[in-house]
Amino acid sequence: xxxxxxxxxxxxxxxxxxxxxxxxxxxxxxxxxxxxxxxxxxxxxxxxxxxxxxxxxxxxxxxxxxxxxxxxxxxxxxxxxxxxxxxxxxxxxxxxxxxxxxxxxxxxxxxxxxxxxxxxxxxxxxxxxxxxxxxxxxxxxxxxxxxxxxxxxxxxxxxxxxxxxxxxxxxxxxxxxxxxxxxxxxxxxxxxxxxxxxxxxxxxxxx
Amino acid sequence: xxxxxxxxxxxxxxxxxxxxxxxxxxxxxxxxxxxxxxxxxxxxxxxxxxxxxxxxxxxxxxxxxxxxxxxxxxxxxxxxxxxxxxxxxxxxxxxxxxxxxxxxxxxxxxxxxxxxxxxxxxxxxxxxxxxxxxxxxxxxxxxxxxxxxxxxxxxxxxxxxxxxxxxxxxxxxxxxxxxxxxxxxxxxxxxxxxxxxxxxxxxxxxx
Numbered sequence: 001x002x003x004x005x006x007x008x009x010x011x012x013x014x015x016x017x018x019x020x021x022x023x024x025x026x027x028x029x030x031x032x033x034x035x036x037x038x039x040x041x042x043x044x045x046x047x048x049x050x051x052x053x054x055x056x057x058x059x060x061x062x063x064x065x066x067x068x069x070x071x072x073x074x075x076x077x078x079x080x081x082x083x084x085x086x087x088x089x090x091x092x093x094x095x096x097x098x099x100x101x102x103x104x105x106x107x108x109x110x111x112x113x114x115x116x117x118x119x120x121x122x123x124x125x126x127x128x129x130x131x132x133x134x135x136x137x138x139x140x141x142x143x144x145x146x147x148x149x150x151x152x153x154x155x156x157x158x159x160x161x162x163x164x165x166x167x168x169x170x171x172x173x174x175x176x177x178x179x180x181x182x183x184x185x186x187x188x189x190x191x192x193x194x195x196x197x198x199x200x201x202x203x204x205x206x207x
Numbered sequence: 208x209x210x211x212x213x214x215x216x217x218x219x220x221x222x223x224x225x226x227x228x229x230x231x232x233x234x235x236x237x238x239x240x241x242x243x244x245x246x247x248x249x250x251x252x253x254x255x256x257x258x259x260x261x262x263x264x265x266x267x268x269x270x271x272x273x274x275x276x277x278x279x280x281x282x283x284x285x286x287x288x289x290x291x292x293x294x295x296x297x298x299x300x301x302x303x304x305x306x307x308x309x310x311x312x313x314x315x316x317x318x319x320x321x322x323x324x325x326x327x328x329x330x331x332x333x334x335x336x337x338x339x340x341x342x343x344x345x346x347x348x349x350x351x352x353x354x355x356x357x358x359x360x361x362x363x364x365x366x367x368x369x370x371x372x373x374x375x376x377x378x379x380x381x382x383x384x385x386x387x388x389x390x391x392x393x394x395x396x397x398x399x400x401x402x403x404x405x406x407x408x409x410x411x412x413x414x
Contacts, residue, residue: 030259056273056275066263066385068263068383068385069385069386070386071383071400072383072396072398073398075395076398076402078398078404079409082260083405115247160402176275176278176279177275178273178275178276178279188282189279189282190283191276191279192401194399194401195283198286198290
């Protein structure tokens with residue numbers, strides 16, 4: 001038996017991330033190219049890590065809470081960025097607030113420009129060390145992409161767009177997400193930038 | 208200027224691990240072959256994770272404490288073992304006590320048979336699902352390696368051998384180790400089985 005739909009639709013990789021997450025930065029910068037090479041479609045899924053961590057009783061990132069791991073993470077990031085050929089500067093504020101740009105990302109997660117939008121915010125946080133949780137930053141990025149910034153922003157702040165980020169975060173919790181980045185292929189979960197290649201292998205085993 | 212010693216001595220990779228640690232299992236089974244391919248010498252460094260976790264205020268493994276991460280880890284292990292071609296059975300007890308075999312490992316960490324000894328205990332824990340913290344298990348493994356079990360055991364239980372594991376664990380804490388496996392090349396630390404290849408690249412950049 002053949003099924004035309006399943007033969008032609010590419011496998012889908014869900015990419016759950018947030019702008020404050022340094023390991024999400026590594027994945028955000030390379031996922032589109034890596035997935036394209038495998039014929040896999042990427043579905044960007046912004047969510048907030050803070051409420052997830054709080055549900056575990058953690059007031060902030062485990063990298064900030066546990067100083068031994070935190071100290072290592074910043075050395076690891078230098079090496080990982082060198083390995084992937086990515087620029088890097090350790091943010092002077094961590095984890096950095098990003099609710100407004102994340103709200104816009106969640107409300108427009110299916111837009112053609114979502115990848116470019118997210119990469120620009122990752123670059124601002126992890127290369128330029130800029131505060132990003134402001135309307136000025138969102139407008140600058142949207143305009144830089146040639147978009148109608150007021151219209152995009154208005155959609156993200158009115159119903160139903162304004163509910164997207166909260167709903168995505170609740171869905172992340174329900175699906176057992178405990179960190180970022182997290183990838184899903186169907187119900188199969190892969191945690192961490194180190195598992196991006198495994199997730200792509202799982203999505204497209206024959207390539 | 209040339210230096211005969213530095214030209215001829217191979218780079219050294221320290222491998223800090225413990226028998227209860229499932230990700231240490233992945234590294235223990237492949238590290239000797241992977242390092243040999245790069246001309247890197249492996250220094251096996253057994254230590255106890257329990258006192259490290261307790262120093263963070265954790266009564267047990269974070270995989271046992273945090274159920275979302277714990278649930279994922281066992282799925283990840285199935286996939287990682289498939290990727291590396293390693294057998295795997297989830298231990299019915301986790302983390303499994305291993306003080307006696309670890310004491311013997313620490314007291315004889317420089318022995319020629321240390322790798323083989325450790326791999327056999329890893330196999331017992333993560334493939335055969337056997338309890339391993341007994342003299343009978345230690346004797347069985349030592350005899351299986353053709354060693355004089357009573358002599359090896361006696362050395363590990365008398366001074367100075369009996370102090371090795373405690374001293375190694377204290378040294379692990381001092382060096383900022385927060386999990387296992389952890390690799391060191393000189394003072395450079397690499398955490399996790401996922402960083403074994405990075406550590407080898409760092410130890411032998413030209414190969």
